[in-house]
Amino acid sequence: MENNRFVIAVYVDNQSGVLTRVTAMFTRRGFNIDALTVGETESSEYSRITISMRGDDYVKEQLINQLKKLYVVKKVEVLEDEPIKRELMLIKVQNKSEHRSDIMTAVDVFRASVIDYSPDGMCIEVTGNPSKIDAFVKLMQPFGILEMCRTGIVALDRGTTTLLNK
Amino acid sequence: MKLNGAQILIQTLIEQGVTDVFGYPGGQVINIYDALYEYRDKINHVLTAHEQGASHAADGYSRATGKVGVCIATSGPGATNLVTGIATAMLDSIPMVAITGNVPNSLIGKDSFQEIDITGVTLPITKHNFFVSKIEDLADTVRKAFSIAKSGRPGPVLIDIPKDVQVGKYDYEPQPIVEKIPLPKVKEDAIEKAVAMINEAKKPYIYVGGGAAGLGMGDEIVAFAEKIGAVIGCSFMGLSAVPQNNERFLGMQGMHGHYASSMSQNEADLILAVGVRFSDRATGNVSKFAKQSKIIQLDPDSAEVNKNVRVDLGLVGDVEDSFKRIAAKCAVSEKPAWFARVKQLKAEEKQFEDEIEAANEAPLTPKQVIETINACKKPNTVIATDVGQHQMWTAQYVEFDGPRRFVSSGGLGTMGFGLGAAIGAHVATKDPVVLVTGDGSFGMNLNELATAVTYKIPVVIVLMNNGVLGMVRQWQTLFFGKRYSNTILTRKTDFVALAKSFGAEGCLAETPVEFKRAFEQAVASGKTVVIEARIDKDEMVLPMLPPGGAISDIITKV
Numbered sequence: 001m002e003n004n005r006f007v008i009a010v011y012v013d014n015q016s017g018v019l020t021r022v023t024a025m026f027t028r029r030g031f032n033i034d035a036l037t038v039g040e041t042e043s044s045e046y047s048r049i050t051i052s053m054r055g056d057d058y059v060k061e062q063l064i065n066q067l068k069k070l071y072v073v074k075k076v077e078v079l080e081d082e083p084i085k086r087e088l089m090l091i092k093v094q095n096k097s098e099h100r101s102d103i104m105t106a107v108d109v110f111r112a113s114v115i116d117y118s119p120d121g122m123c124i125e126v127t128g129n130p131s132k133i134d135a136f137v138k139l140m141q142p143f144g145i146l147e148m149c150r151t152g153i154v155a156l157d158r159g160t161t162t163l164l165n166k
Numbered sequence: 167m168k169l170n171g172a173q174i175l176i177q178t179l180i181e182q183g184v185t186d187v188f189g190y191p192g193g194q195v196i197n198i199y200d201a202l203y204e205y206r207d208k209i210n211h212v213l214t215a216h217e218q219g220a221s222h223a224a225d226g227y228s229r230a231t232g233k234v235g236v237c238i239a240t241s242g243p244g245a246t247n248l249v250t251g252i253a254t255a256m257l258d259s260i261p262m263v264a265i266t267g268n269v270p271n272s273l274i275g276k277d278s279f280q281e282i283d284i285t286g287v288t289l290p291i292t293k294h295n296f297f298v299s300k301i302e303d304l305a306d307t308v309r310k311a312f313s314i315a316k317s318g319r320p321g322p323v324l325i326d327i328p329k330d331v332q333v334g335k336y337d338y339e340p341q342p343i344v345e346k347i348p349l350p351k352v353k354e355d356a357i358e359k360a361v362a363m364i365n366e367a368k369k370p371y372i373y374v375g376g377g378a379a380g381l382g383m384g385d386e387i388v389a390f391a392e393k394i395g396a397v398i399g400c401s402f403m404g405l406s407a408v409p410q411n412n413e414r415f416l417g418m419q420g421m422h423g424h425y426a427s428s429m430s431q432n433e434a435d436l437i438l439a440v441g442v443r444f445s446d447r448a449t450g451n452v453s454k455f456a457k458q459s460k461i462i463q464l465d466p467d468s469a470e471v472n473k474n475v476r477v478d479l480g481l482v483g484d485v486e487d488s489f490k491r492i493a494a495k496c497a498v499s500e501k502p503a504w505f506a507r508v509k510q511l512k513a514e515e516k517q518f519e520d521e522i523e524a525a526n527e528a529p530l531t532p533k534q535v536i537e538t539i540n541a542c543k544k545p546n547t548v549i550a551t552d553v554g555q556h557q558m559w560t561a562q563y564v565e566f567d568g569p570r571r572f573v574s575s576g577g578l579g580t581m582g583f584g585l586g587a588a589i590g591a592h593v594a595t596k597d598p599v600v601l602v603t604g605d606g607s608f609g610m611n612l613n614e615l616a617t618a619v620t621y622k623i624p625v626v627i628v629l630m631n632n633g634v635l636g637m638v639r640q641w642q643t644l645f646f647g648k649r650y651s652n653t654i655l656t657r658k659t660d661f662v663a664l665a666k667s668f669g670a671e672g673c674l675a676e677t678p679v680e681f682k683r684a685f686e687q688a689v690a691s692g693k694t695v696v697i698e699a700r701i702d703k704d705e706m707v708l709p710m711l712p713p714g715g716a717i718s719d720i721i722t723k724v
Contacts, residue, residue, distance in 0.1 A: 017285070017297075020286075020289070021289065024289050024290060025290075028290045058472070061472060062469065062472075062473060065467075065468045065469035065471075065473075066469050068468065068469075069467070069469055070294075071293070071294040071314060072294075
């Protein structure tokens, strides 16, 4: 069985300690997370956790079943068929004169934006598919990456159906 | 009606049908104990010698009845002492509510005296847990805890209540007992699929586990086996679920299971698994387990399907309902060839068992001890055990008096479980209780002898004393070149005197005659009695599937 990348959306009670319960289960069952984001939703009762990870069908099935057993978990869904995925990255790169125009071209092409600028470095904000972010990171590598952070994926299914009403 | 938090807690327990609780007082539960004093005519509190004993007692109470067992402990060390008992209940899916006090909200997070984050500690060993920060939430949290503990696949729930919540006042209105959330019924087409698979099978094996132990379906399972020409085996946790006095029942399978049960499971072409989770002790090497067989799994927990063993059909939902629907629809079929083969395996089993027993020159053998218990116990006896060789001999040879008559720690394998659990089982049922234990396990929580004597629990404690930690020694003998590292107990404990010093009766038995006399007297006395039964240090539990081994690796003689 292949190790595929997949994204899981989880609706959980919006209470303290809930994230611990979810992540503790991952640790206990030996699942590794690539990225995890958590935030508010359309309902104040729930938070939405978006988890991206890799694994075979066994991992996927176990993970969902184990998540469903947690009392704080209201809904779990693997987002299939290419959901809308977005990630945000802030990246600080060296601002050397010989690279400046290359960096600015990349910013332009990737529809990123420079949000801080100094003679030595600049901070760029990029939003998009994780693969786009990966590509931007690769592009910046030769210019000298000083620091970067990525939010992890947030994702929604296409169309008008919602997870809670599915 | 305005009550303080402690009163609300006890009122809610009473409202939820709780009649007995096990626990130990302390600084952060004084208010709860004050309320227990106030309501002492409605709720019985059993004071144990140690909080661990209270947690095992609540567990034993639940195993013997199916009711939710309740234990109470103070903050900090009181709470952490419950941990092993909670984990024991978790691994065996036993409904339990554990209540702990904690320091007042204002002192939480300050490393206050006897403060521990017990919800953090018990996170992976509870089905769910609660920290009640506001008195407004208290009664409903208790109700939720009972609902969670007993619904679906049961399990333990912990409620941590800081002191100020116990002291504060709030309105309390009684509510009815929360009912179990009904399990979903399996769809008809899945039932049909199972029926078709069973009808096609030539060598069916019904594999009964803990999920069926409390359902009281034993007679139906036997009738179904007869109808379709199947044989019945069980996991350790499934013991006592099925009546043993029928020729289709093969007993426990797995690491120390009966030879015929394990062998036929690995020859069957269809395994109908009823409430089993295919633990590693039951399967050995999963990549070689029952490869020849199709497997249908009935379980309330979707995460159990395909977790340890890939199954061909998983029916997640109400196990009893699924079983009954399947049983009603399957075709009658005798399958004499399969039954003849199983009978042959049974004959082989009897032969090597008899050979082992005949070659045993010890004055008193474990098998003789168990057979005497079978012959002399009162009807409807609850058999409790600790963990180790004595537990496996009990599992192999005891004739159980019916469902919920076996109280033993399966999944966690908790040495020291037995005495507390036996006390809990008696408090729950008032039925006779026999605890089979070993000198290792008994040494862990023998302080509960004080509890048994205080509450006049007529538990007959059969202590198989071999002077060694027998199960580990057995592994050392078989797999570690007889390097007996730290398994020889050169203790000088006089168990008879020890029993007497606790106010219990004690006697020594070194031969079958002595043991029979001692056991009969103990059963008749209605007192807490310790019978020290001396057995040989080199007794083995056989057969044995080596850990991670396949059925072909089965050891039947040494």
